[in-house]
Amino acid sequence: MIKLSTGLREELAVAGALKDVLDGGFLRLYSGPVPADADAALSGVTLLNEISAGGTGTPLTFEGTAPGGVLVKSVAETWTGDNLTGGTPTFFRYVLSGDAGDASSSAVRFQGSAGALGSDMFISVLPLVDEAPLSFSVFQLTLPAQ
Numbered sequence: 001m002i003k004l005s006t007g008l009r010e011e012l013a014v015a016g017a018l019k020d021v022l023d024g025g026f027l028r029l030y031s032g033p034v035p036a037d038a039d040a041a042l043s044g045v046t047l048l049n050e051i052s053a054g055g056t057g058t059p060l061t062f063e064g065t066a067p068g069g070v071l072v073k074s075v076a077e078t079w080t081g082d083n084l085t086g087g088t089p090t091f092f093r094y095v096l097s098g099d100a101g102d103a104s105s106s107a108v109r110f111q112g113s114a115g116a117l118g119s120d121m122f123i124s125v126l127p128l129v130d131e132a133p134l135s136f137s138v139f140q141l142t143l144p145a146q
Contacts, residue, residue: 002141005039005107005109007039007107018062022094024059024096025094026050026095027060027136028095029050029134030045031089032090034090034111038111048083049081049134052081055082055133068142069145072140073139078135079136081133084130087128088126089114089121089123091111091113092112092113
């Protein structure tokens with residue numbers, strides 16, 4: 001289940017557009033214990049990969065339309081990154097630049113499970129291999145109808 005941070009929910013309540021709030025972020029994959037929610041500090045986890053646009057450290061962006069309430073990654077971008085170490089991810093966290101992973105009720109972020117089929121983020125080749133590239137051709141965030 002995808003968990004939104006308090007900061008993301010508050011920003012959406014004021015700023016409105018999910019795309020505007022999330023553009024400029026990074027997707028981080030971790031192994032270790034999954035934090036209770038997206039406000040919680042990272043503790044006892046290992047950063048396996050940080051995904052950026054083209055793997056160059058360029059922040060990620062989303063498409064300008066969301067048919068059916070589904071926000072998708074920019075089709076012009078390749079979301080990729082080289083694994084920092086090997087291992088099997090347990091969760092991901094989407095964060096904005098400068099997010100140090102500390103406990104925060106104002107940081108804009110969301111997180112979900114990552115790994116095998118049935119996870120919020122399915123990764124087809126596990127475990128991740130040290131220094132191997134990891135790319136996502138599809139990434140979407142669906143807003144519930146109810």
